[in-house]
Amino acid sequence: MRLFAKTGTAIDEDVRRLVDGGIRRIRRVFSSRRAREVLVEVTEVVEDEHELGIVMLDPGTPLLGSARRTALRRQSCMTNRGRRDFWLNMSRVIEGLTNCHDAGIVHGAIDGSAIFAGDEQALSYRLGGYEACVHITDDPRPSEMALRTSSAVSFRQDLADLAEVIRSALGLGQPEEPVLTNIERRMLARMADPPHFQLYDGHVALSDLAEVIEDLARLGTSVEGELVLYPGQDVLRSDLPSLASGAIPAENREAVLRFVADDLLGPDTRLVGIDDRKVRVVTDLATYVVELVDDRIGMIVRGGKRRPNDAIADAVDIKRRIHLARHRGAAAERVRRLGNGALSWMGVREAPAPTAPFDDPPSWHALILLEAFALLRQQFRTFPVETIAPPRSRADLVWIAARSDEERAEQRKRLKLPPLAVALDREMKHDEGRADWTVSLSDTLGRPRERLPELALEMIDEIGGRLAYGFRSSEPVLTGQDLFLRPRTEAGTEGAIRRRLQNVVAARANVELLRALDDPASVAMDAALRAVAVPGEPPPDLDGSKRGAWEAIAEGRSINVVVGPPGVGKTYLITRLIESILVGTPNARILVASQNHETLITMEHELKEVLTAHGKIVVRVEKSEVQADATLLRQTSRACLEAALRSEITGPLVNPYREIREALRPTDVAERVLAERVMRDTDSLLLRSADVTLATTSSSFVEDMIADGEQFDWVFVEEAARANGAELIGALLLGNRRVMIGDHRQLSPFEADERKKFFEPFRAEELLKDGAERLASIPDLPPEVDTTFERLNADRGLLIDVLATATRLEEPFRSIAEREKEREVDLGRPSVVAKTLREQSRMHPAICRIVSRTFYDGDLVPTDRVMDRKATVRSRGGFPTSPIVVLDLPPLGTSSLRSFERRKRKDLTNPSEAAALVEAVKGVAPAVDAEVQPSLVVLATYTGQVKLLELLLKPRIDAEGRLRGFVSPRGDGRFVYTSDSFQGGEADVVLASLVRNNVVVGRPALGFLSNPQRLNVLLSRARQKLIVATSLQFLSDVVDGTDRDRTGGPLSFIRTLVEELRESAGEADAGHPRGATILARDERGKSAR
Incomplete structure (x- = not known):
């Protein structure tokens, strides 16, 4: 009523x-x-x-x-x-x-x-x-x-x-x-x-x-349905610039592409079919002829302004979003990420076929696939070989040659993988000579239970007209056997995959978390959780971007994401947040997780400095590969028990204290059994008493805490951009409030690009056909793996959705950050999920400008503190005082040398760059009035170059572990690292060797340098001075060879870097020397003057 x-x-x-x-x-x-x-x-x-x-x-x-x-x-x-x-x-x-x-x-x-x-x-x-x-x-x-x-x-x-x-x-x-x-x-x-x-x-x-x-x-779970296209090279040079009527120069390809993208997103966009492979897209401004490269990717082959007599009587409205990619590769990647969200061009006028409903969200199946496919990929590094008779001169080695296997060869052809012999030769040429290989009679997956020989590659030679590989073996291997050469599988690797799969299974009922990991904006936060352990007001010394991130985290989302470029103070922000939470809610429990130990060590140091004064317990747990007694947690437990024994105890506590004494100093088997029980109990008590617990994302302690039903008020995941979804889900499952911190423009999860290739539908279907049968050889995998394989084999619509989700969850942090950036543009308002820290306090402003414009679209800026920082480094011997110095070697194409690069198997070196850097070390010194000794580090993109630089610099390190007055960045006397191993580190002076200088065409010429994330890490570690050894002309030639029309291909960041360095070398800041100096060096790395 x-x-x-x-x-x-x-x-x-x-x-x-x-x-x-x-x-x-x-x-x-x-x-x-x-x-x-x-x-x-x-x-x-x-x-x-x-x-x-x-x-x-x-x-x-x-x-x-x-x-x-x-x-x-x-x-x-x-x-x-x-x-x-x-x-x-x-x-x-x-x-x-x-x-x-x-x-x-x-x-x-x-x-x-x-x-x-x-x-x-x-x-x-x-x-x-x-x-x-x-x-x-x-x-x-x-x-x-x-x-x-x-x-x-x-x-x-x-x-x-x-x-x-x-x-x-x-x-x-x-x-x-x-x-x-x-x-x-x-x-x-x-x-x-x-x-x-x-x-x-x-x-x-x-x-x-x-x-x-x-x-x-x-x-399905795709957030948006899109039609994907990209411009052809010819149309980008002529047709598309003409649409702007001269308002945009044709050379400004970025502006032209933005103009066309905006036009295609207009409200009155229509589509007219031309034939089976072409359509016409008509906007208020222009008409674009689109040729279908495949069903879901179109290429603009012609474009012109709209004319009054353009026939659109049979046109249909395009109500979905049109995404303009820069090139074919970007379009294919977009389609792969969208899954079912990538629409068919020819099917625009047809009613879409609905997908069948399903119980488990696609993200759950996708997390299963991440780990299951990691195991199945092992079969493609297993090679059919035969042992052959050795040459007399090297009869001490086991000699192996590839043998034919028609079934495997056909499978690799279907998967578009290199032939067996080519793949084997590539593996051997990049081998580092360690005992990383073994041979077995079968090709079953997993770690064989029987004892197998350990093989280390010694040499490659031709025997009897066949390419053969000589290995030093720990066990005799008979000649004439048909075997399988395979990498040695560490027990810890399979154990970690098993733990991650168990964490995924445990998360099955938490549908909201599974959805949030793919897209936090799709899950509303429970209002009751907002009142749990709320942080206080942000400290007054925080800059605007950190204050915005603090307030967003305090407000709360299903998962809060903080993007932290280099030097912005991510650790400082999180430490202050945790302090604020614990001061406001003294009984709160907090978990800090990370994909690597080094980050946790840094976090532990920072947290103890801040929280010790508040009487808070900070415990870092780690799993030793040797025994439990060697873990940091066990050492802390022993320290607590030792402290308890220092007081005199009488009465009813005498017996427990006697057990403690025996546990600390057992003398026989019975006491050792008792000691282990007491230590385990103390470990557990410490974990439950800790205000802040630190653990790696794949730690067995995370699995144990999930099994025990532990729950934390807050979970912070540091370096989250380096972890895939299966690594993150365990830690996130333990928290009521969840925050991920990282930077997707630095290092990604290990082999992410290679792993994502197997989420292409044609490859995934091949793996799924017999995947459950192959995985049966690996013990103790959860039965849910088989269930997922059965479901995906039976439902292709679900499979496509799951594969797209798996592609995103291979790099979930990056996927969330990029999607939220797109939404900010589409909706015209800031994201409430992802916040980016923009003010950095590490790099000199000149170094910051190069990094910001090359990798962060100019958004990264220095704080006032950096601008006013007193220099602790000086130049000597006429070496440039500018913050950036480029030691510019000639490109190989104009040099008399046969090669700058020298390769020994996987080790790649560039002696000329190494010599240039060693000479440059003499040109810098600590400032005379420096209150704190400055640090210096030398970085290289290849392990071989690191070894060479270590060899050259070792005689220059004094007895106190200093290199020409500089201390090592980590206080351990080590000065040379690969760029990957130094992520998160910093030094006052950074010398960097880019190594590559050759006449190879295309991306292979650059190797690791073609990855912008690696180069970003390399260039963003310096506080005061950055010295780079490379050939600017070589870098420019490689990019021009792949993108002569400057359309913004995948190597455009290299062009931006070179242009920024040259521009910075040509101008001087007011009251300061110019930002960069380019010093010409000859082919030996010496001064060219």
């Missing part, structure tokens, strides 16, 4: 007449059975002296009547599937409204109380509240507006009012609003402001909504 209070005035009679008239008008609509299903039926009108009542037949509850149901609905609508169900229900409301409109009735009072909902899990929405409806022939008196707004009523206004109710029901405009697809946003905007010069009524609105529902059914 809906009640209206009487006023005791003439208005009561007006209300009665209004209600009677409205119900009388609506009765003609109820002649349709379907209308009775979508409209609330009024059975009678009753009244007494106080109220007038409208009796409705089982209407349900008002859509916005219950705060709890509204919150649950908004949580459900965070997902595509949840919104699809919501739109299906809203289509019932629009259908009911359309029935009214078709009868000439304007509803006139649509709001949150006019729509009624029954069971949210079923199709139950109905339209009511039509008591104040108006027929288009009516001439209502002013008093009859009592139950309506005073504004005009119309069919259009009914639809606009309904759009406003929908926005409120979804929570649009709220901090945790769902991320709508482009087609949803367009549909809702059209309903909120119906077009004036086009037919738009309830029937059109229903048609638009049907497309939305079909689109969401097909998308």
